[in-house]
Amino acid sequence: VRLRPAAWYVEHDIELRLGTAARRLDPRGRRLELASGELLRYDRLLIATGAVPGRPALLSAGANVQVLRTLDDALRLRAALARRGRLIIVGAGLVGQEVAATAVAVGARVTLVDLAAAPFDTLLGPALGPWLGDLHREAGVDLRLGVRVTSVHGTGRIRALRLDDGAPIACDHVLVGTGVRPATAWLAGSGLEPEGVAVDAEGRTALPGVFAAGDAACPPDPLAGRHVSAGHWEAAARQGAAAARAMLGLPARPPALTVVWSDQHGLRLQRVGDPRGADRATVDGDLRAHDFTVTYERAGRPVAAALVGRPGALPAVRRRLHAAGATQPERKAA
Numbered sequence: 470v471r472l473r474p475a476a477w478y479v480e481h482d483i484e485l486r487l488g489t490a491a492r493r494l495d496p497r498g499r500r501l502e503l504a505s506g507e508l509l510r511y512d513r514l515l516i517a518t519g520a521v522p523g524r525p526a527l528l529s530a531g532a533n534v535q536v537l538r539t540l541d542d543a544l545r546l547r548a549a550l551a552r553r554g555r556l557i558i559v560g561a562g563l564v565g566q567e568v569a570a571t572a573v574a575v576g577a578r579v580t581l582v583d584l585a586a587a588p589f590d591t592l593l594g595p596a597l598g599p600w601l602g603d604l605h606r607e608a609g610v611d612l613r614l615g616v617r618v619t620s621v622h623g624t625g626r627i628r629a630l631r632l633d634d635g636a637p638i639a640c641d642h643v644l645v646g647t648g649v650r651p652a653t654a655w656l657a658g659s660g661l662e663p664e665g666v667a668v669d670a671e672g673r674t675a676l677p678g679v680f681a682a683g684d685a686a687c688p689p690d691p692l693a694g695r696h697v698s699a700g701h702w703e704a705a706a707r708q709g710a711a712a713a714r715a716m717l718g719l720p721a722r723p724p725a726l727t728v729v730w731s732d733q734h735g736l737r738l739q740r741v742g743d744p745r746g747a748d749r750a751t752v753d754g755d756l757r758a759h760d761f762t763v764t765y766e767r768a769g770r771p772v773a774a775a776l777v778g779r780p781g782a783l784p785a786v787r788r789r790l791h792a793a794g795a796t797q798p799e800r801k802a803a
């Protein structure tokens with residue numbers, strides 16, 4: 470998939486260098502070293518190298534074990550799903566859930582394993598974790614929650630995983646979706662954090678002229694009390710635009726509410742705002758019909774909403790939250 474045709478870059482005076490990795494940052498000389506050894510000078514630099522999937526050591530090898538990040542990963546998973554075998558997904562985050570939903574729909578037998586007893590709260594907020602778990606179960610996903618993978622069986626290929634509750638689960642293919650880490654190891658020695666670059670709300674790092682955005686960047690998160698990568702698409706787009714404005718010396722735009730979405734089991738799931746720390750949740754609509762909105766409040770003020778099966782309602786819900794004064798917590802702290 471190409472986001473833009475090659476001509477677009479020429480028309481906009483952008484030199485596109487593909488197949489070229491950044492290897493080292495020299496902030497004092499304001500130079501970026503490429504894997505070829507070539508040095509590029511910069512006045513301002515944006516770090517947007519994304520993230521790479523992590524893997525527990527137990528699942529680091531095996532011909533039928535994979536992660537999902539690149540096009541090649543996706544093609545490999547598609548080939549495995551076409552065989553409609555037994556798929557174990559380790560990690561019930563966004564990637565694990567979306568693959569589980571797709572895999573059961575194409576006829577695979579799916580077991581979804583997670584260490585957390587309630588892993589579904591993060592996507593739609595605390596009020597909907599149990600509902601989302603039931604949605605997966607009703608679609609035929611075998612959920613194993615609050616368990617850890619303790620051993621793997623098979624040589625070359627994994628034939629089964631054993632969980633700490635004793636249960637062995639036979640498999641034909643394993644997908645590891647246990648989260649990502651910022652792809653910033655190449656920044657070691659530059660003065661920036663190689664485990665994810667700390668930035669302010671406009672993407673500024675601690676180095677002059679150097680900015681970061683997207684999965685590689687860790688903006689302040691006051692609710693978590695530290696700098697954390699947001700790890701989702703809309704945040705990457707919003708942070709990229711904010712960093713671009715700061716790099717050009719333009720004033721910051723007013724803060725916008727984060728939107729996260731996911732398509733699962735034929736439903737559009739959306740969340741606007743940040744429901745962490747909410748002390749009240751009100752449901753409008755019908756949970757069993759998969760057509761509802763949940764509004765989250767903190768100290769009497771609406772701060773976030775989750776929408777299920779209502780993609781068209783998002784702009785109005787966002788306006789309502791803005792009118793009520795909901796802002797991104799990171800902007801409040803900035």
Ligand SMILES: Cc1cc2nc3c(=O)[nH]c(=O)nc-3n(C[C@H](O)[C@H](O)[C@H](O)COP(=O)(O)OP(=O)(O)OC[C@H]3O[C@@H](n4cnc5c(N)ncnc54)[C@H](O)[C@@H]3O)c2cc1C
Pocket residue numbers: 489490491492517518519520537538539563564652655682683684685700701702703705729730731732
């Ligand atoms: C399977 C999957 C499903 C997802 N589903 C959702 C979803 O439903 N909703 C949602 O909001 N988000 C989702 N996400 C997350 C979302 O895709 C990411 O948050 C977003 O792509 C981050 O954008 P980015 O530009 O920071 O990084 P990326 O899109 O990862 O881009 C980083 C780029 O930098 C390049 N790069 C890395 N290192 C170097 C280097 N040293 N030198 C040069 N180039 C380098 C990489 O090749 C890549 O092209 C999903 C992610 C995955 C993998």
